[in-house]
Amino acid sequence: MKTLLLTGATGFVGSALLTHLCAHTQYEVRVATRSEPAADLAQTFKTFNVGDFSSSPDWGEALAGVDCVVHMAGRAHVMAREKDALSLFRRANTDATLELARHAIEKGVQRFVFISSIGVNGAYTPSTAFDETCPANPHADYAISKFEAEESLKALCDSHAMELVIIRPPLVYAAHAPGNFQRLLKLASTGVPLPFGGVRNSRSMVALENLVDFISLCMVHPRAANELFLVSDGIDISTPDLVRCIGRGMGRRIVMLTIPDPMMRLMASCIGKQNLYTQLCRSLTVNSTKARQLLGWIPPVTTEHALVQAGREYINARSIQS
CATH class of the missing domain: 3.90.25 (UDP-galactose 4-epimerase; domain 1)
Known part of the structure; x- marks a missing residue:
């Protein structure tokens, strides 16, 4: 049985991924949290309270023996009273991600799955759909921080053995979105x-059920290694x-x-x-053909x-x- 470490497990997508993994995979799932986890989470999964991800936490124990990291924790919003939004986004979404990846490499993690955003490509498509070959054009501070995290991760993983998978979803929807x-x-x-x-x-959008299914596939599929995917429902x-x-x-x-x-x-x-x-x-609009052709993925x-x-x-x- 392989071991997975998940960040962002209490969020909208993360909690759905936890449920999916319990039902569909043989992974031993660990959860990294910023604060003391809720009782039901701690009873079901092995949890590690590492503190603020942006403050150089000690990842050693949480990453020991881990085969795959799925990193979706980050900052999506800045309150009006907070100043220098880009700096705050970079600290949470770029610097903290790179710090986790460095520790993952030191611990021999085989694969790092990073959940980015379609905002890295742009805010809208004037004509043709975005695909993996389109140049980045991040439209907001949040998207800039995600793009910088992608680039830093690629540079880091290029010189190490850890495989990197980057996923850029568009709007993720469900009743509780x-x-x-x-x-x-x-x-x-x-x-x-x-x-x-x-x-x-x-x-283009992606149903929550489809996204968590695709993430779980990217955790294990050999051909997902070191690839970027734009994922959507396909309609x-x-x-x-x-x-x-x-x-x-x-x-x-x-x-x-x-x-x-x-x-x-x-x-x-x-x-x-x-x-x-x-x-x-x-x-x-997003052209998600690559996900289907390279990995054989079919949205549920x-x-x-x-x-x-x-x-x-x-x-x-x-x-x-x-």
Whole structure:
């Protein structure tokens, strides 16, 4: 039995990966945490409280005998009151990642799987879909820190035996997804008309179930070694169709208003939500052919099924809470 060390295990993707690994792999799973782990986590897995990842923690005991590290812990947001966002992102996402990788090499870890972001490629695709050959064009401080981590990891692993796998997912979605997808679920559940009737975009996304399945494959597949993957469901969808699928899961017909794109842009700018406009109204498509052809990966669920299920689970959870 091989041994895996997972960081970010209490996050949205990390907790789902833990559940998946328990059901589908023969790995002995260890979890590294920043603080004292919850009782249920500590009872189920061997946990190591290493403290703040950004403060040069002692990784020695956690990494002893580990074959593979899956690193998804990091910083995704900076509070408005915090200054120098790029510096904070670099400390958590670049420097801490490189420090962990150095310790992993010292301990003889065979493979390091790093969960990056499609933001490394850019905020949107004007024409052709992103693929692994596209030049990096990180659009925000978070994406810059992820790209710098990728480059540092490649330079480090090039001179050592540890294999590196980099995965750049686009929007990851499920009923309990954070961020803008959660806001979209909430809006759809209210029954108010939504302003997406005139949106003609195309978005690549990856269902949470598909992403954790792909990560687990990259942990073990020989041909994943030292490769970069852009991963998605493989089917692109417009924002109006996305909302309709969510609505079907909720048992509701979503009414959508047709608002001209220039007005949508102006409204988003006036309320300081330009990023939200980009994510909901512009196109961002990913060509994930490499994942399928090189590794033979087949996503377990389709986009339509996963979106309908997300809507259904969201409404059911709301019903239980009320």
